[in-house]
Amino acid sequence: MGVRPRRRKDPPHVSTDSSVPSVLLNNGVRMPQLGFGVWQVPDDEATAAVATALEAGYRSIDTAAIxxxxxxxxxxxxxxxxxxxxxxITTKLWNSEQGHDSALRAFDAxxxxxxxxxxxxxLIHWPVPAKDAYVDTYRALEKILADGRAKAIGVSNFLPEHLERLIGETSVVPAVNQIELHPQLAQRESREAHARHGIATEAWSPLGQGRGLxxxxxxVAIGHKHGRTPAQVVLRWHLQLGNVVIPKSVTPSRIRENIDVFGFELDAEDLNAIAALDESRRLGPNPAEFNVGA
Structure with missing residues (x-):
């Protein structure tokens, strides 16, 4: 099943030895800190979008069965x-496939x-509390990891209480928890829980799905100050917090813009201004209540 990584108080180390820095996961695997997400990209458009991303320099691609x-x-x-x-390459197990044997079959598919x-x-895509199968499901992921068919395993949308139970009842601490995270939902409690266990924080909808953020x-003002777009400012904020980010776009110019975030740095004034935007406002479902596919 693997050996439980030593718990540590410091967040995962960030390396800056390449144009896109990598986060060192708790099992020694390196993950690019900025990747490309394909949520809501139709399959017939995904090939062109991912190809554009790869040409632009992305090396991390995030997809999911659903x-x-x-x-x-x-x-x-x-x-x-x-x-x-x-x-x-990251993919995720959908809710309807939770359970030990069904998870193994879904991974093969x-x-x-x-x-x-x-x-x-x-990753396990959601905890799905009503199904109460995520511990058994995660044991299947531990087998997949032990067999070498995944280099790292983790979860998505898990709240701190879900993580504590999972860590208490399984052998491998999740390497990553992918959660909704943007300036209006800064997720301080979750990020602190991740840091306690050496779990990397990965942000989905890092730009707030463009809904006014x-x-x-x-x-906008911080962007003007640095000669950058608002999207670049928000992505830079994530990187400086230590988050892994996976912005999504099918527009080639925006795909290139979203990876061009390593030539400037936000100062303390910028970071404080962005911190003041946190409203604990979710754009997506609450993981404590989301049971679609259960």
Whole structure:
């Protein structure tokens, strides 16, 4: 099953030895701190979008079974000509497939759709409290990890109480928890819980799904100050917090813009202004109540 990584008080180390820095996960695997997400990208558009991202320099791609675009994502990877070991591919187990044996079957199906022998990170998509199967499900992920078919395993949308139970009843501390996180939902409690256990925080909807966040005067003003777009300001904020981010776009110019966030730095005044925007406002479901597919 693997050995439980030593708990530590410091957050995962961030390396800056490349244009896109990597986060050192708690099992020694390195994950690019900025990747490309394909949520809500139709399968027939995913190949072109992922290809554009790879050409722009992204090496981490985040998909999921429920996104129904693993095939398109896999085609882009296969056609890219980039060595497999240079890429970091994440996919996720959907709620209806939770349970030990069904999770193993679902993972096989994801690998088949992606056309890969292994993934770099496999996540449980939601805790689904009503189903109460995430511990048993995670034990299947531990087997997948032990078999070398995933380089790292973790969870998505888990609250601190879900993490505590999982860590108490299984053998491998999750490497990652992917959660909704943006300036209006800064998730301090979750980030502190992750830091206690050496779990990397990964942000989905890091730009707040564009619902007004990028027009907030404070964000716009910081962008003007640095000669950057509001999206670049928000992504830079994530990086300086130590978050892993996976912005999504199908627009080539925005795909390139979102990775061009390493040539400037926010100062303390900027960070304080962004911190003041936190309203604990979710745009997506509350993980304590989301049971779709249970």
């Amino acid at each position: 996104y129904d675009n693993e095939r398109g994502t896999g085609r882009a990877v296969a056609e890219s000509g980039i060595a497999r070991e240079e890429l970091f 994801s690998l088949d759709r992606l056309g890969l022998d292994y993934v770099d990170l496999y 990028l027009e907030v005067p404070a964000i």
